[in-house]
Amino acid sequence: xxxxxxxxxxxxxxxxxxxxxxxxxxxxxxxxxxxxxxxxxxxxxxxxxxxxxxxxxxxxxxxxxxxxxxxxxxxxxxxxxxxxxxxxxxxxxxxxxxxxxxxxxxxxxxxx
Amino acid sequence: xxxxxxxxxxxxxxxxxxxxxxxxxxxxxxxxxxxxxxxxxxxxxxxxxxxxxxxxxxxxxxxxxxxxxxxxxxxxxxxxxxxxxxxxxxxxxxxxxxxxxxxxxxxxxxxxxxx
Numbered sequence: 293x294x295x296x297x298x299x300x301x302x303x304x305x306x307x308x309x310x311x312x313x314x315x316x317x318x319x320x321x322x323x324x325x326x327x328x329x330x331x332x333x334x335x336x337x338x339x340x341x342x343x344x345x346x347x348x349x350x351x352x353x354x355x356x357x358x359x360x361x362x363x364x365x366x367x368x369x370x371x372x373x374x375x376x377x378x379x380x381x382x383x384x385x386x387x388x389x390x391x392x393x394x395x396x397x398x399x400x401x402x403x404x
Numbered sequence: 405x406x407x408x409x410x411x412x413x414x415x416x417x418x419x420x421x422x423x424x425x426x427x428x429x430x431x432x433x434x435x436x437x438x439x440x441x442x443x444x445x446x447x448x449x450x451x452x453x454x455x456x457x458x459x460x461x462x463x464x465x466x467x468x469x470x471x472x473x474x475x476x477x478x479x480x481x482x483x484x485x486x487x488x489x490x491x492x493x494x495x496x497x498x499x500x501x502x503x504x505x506x507x508x509x510x511x512x513x514x515x516x517x518x519x
Contacts, residue, residue, distance in 0.1 A: 325508070334497055334510040335448070379447060390501070391438060392508055397447040 294318045298380050302319040302371055303401045304377035312365045312398045314380035326354050326365045329397070335379055337366065362400040367400075377404045406432045408500055410511035417488055417518055424480035424484045425514045427498030434500035438508070439471075442495040454481040454498075488518040 296316045304310040316324070323342040327335035341347055341356035341363060353366040367374055381393040407430040409508055427437060435456045438478050440448040451463040460473035473519040485492055499510040 305455075317438070332513075332515070334512050336510075337507050340507065378449075391448065391453055392499075393447045393451055394440075 294382070294384065294393045296380055296382055296393060298378075298395045298398045300387070300396065301399045301401070303403060305315050306370055306372060306402055306404050307378075308370050309368050310370060310400065312367075312378050312380075312400065314363045314365070315394055316361050316380070316382050316395070318382050318384045318393060320384040321358060322383045322390060324339050324354075324356055324363050324384070325381045325392065326352075326363075327381060329377045329379055331377075340380075358367065372404070375400060406430075406500070406507075406509040408498065408509050410496075410498060410514050412514060413512060414515040417516070419489055419518055420487055422484055423485045423488055423516060423519040424482055425464070425496055425498075427481045427483070427500075427511050427514075429479045429500050429509075432500070433492070434481075435478060437475060437481040437498055437500040438498070439473065439481075439483050440497045442497060443515075448497065450482075456481075485516065490518045492516065493518045 298314050320355040326338040326342050328338050339354035341354050346355045351368045356363045377397045377399050379397045381392040383390045411426045411430045429482050437454040439451045441451050442448050451466045454473045454475040456475045456478055462468045470486055475481040495513050498514045499508045501508055
């Protein structure tokens with residue numbers, strides 16, 4: 293089966309750094325994605341990792357360790373608008389028909 | 405980035421009626437699109453993979469006769485919720501792979517409320 297786990301909720305302070313972890317066990321692996329979703333809206337793409345290591349994009353970074361089935365999303369210089377759900381998703385297979393399996397999602401609350 | 409639209413953005417219907425939701429890829433062709441359902445405070449659950457010109461592939465536990473999917477063109481997929489019940493009330497989101505191919509683009513979602 294496919295299993296992707298994330299913490300359900302996290303709280304952090306404005307201006308701080310927060311790390312959201314994701315562990316996965318899937319039948320195959322063709323990349324791991326992080327999405328941000330505000331309440332009532334569609335998810336928006338944040339990052340994509342297919343090789344081990346850290347990918348940095350502005351205030352957001354994502355790390356992948358394929359051998360450990362582990363990824364994290366790092367958010368720096370937190371802003372109030374970063375309060376949202378963060379979804380970890382794995383693409384088990386390749387190609388245009390590749391579906392995404394989503395984790396449980398982490399609801400991040402940024403406090404003043 | 406690629407754009408995916410959905411219509412309607414929200415709909416209220418009576419129990420027992422059917423509702424059709426459209427998903428369009430506006431600036432790319434999608435041979436494959438995906439339909440998700442999301443209940444409040446939960447993550448996205450994949451319902452089915454919609455394939456242009458062929459039958460959809462449903463995930464385990466999703467009733468294919470209740471959730472009818474049609475993908476008649478490279479830019480349009482439709483989801484019809486037949487004989488809707490209050491427990492079908494949810495947020496339905498479609499998506500498709502655009503360019504670059506590693507990014508899946510999501511529609512804005514359709515909020516369905518069945519009374």
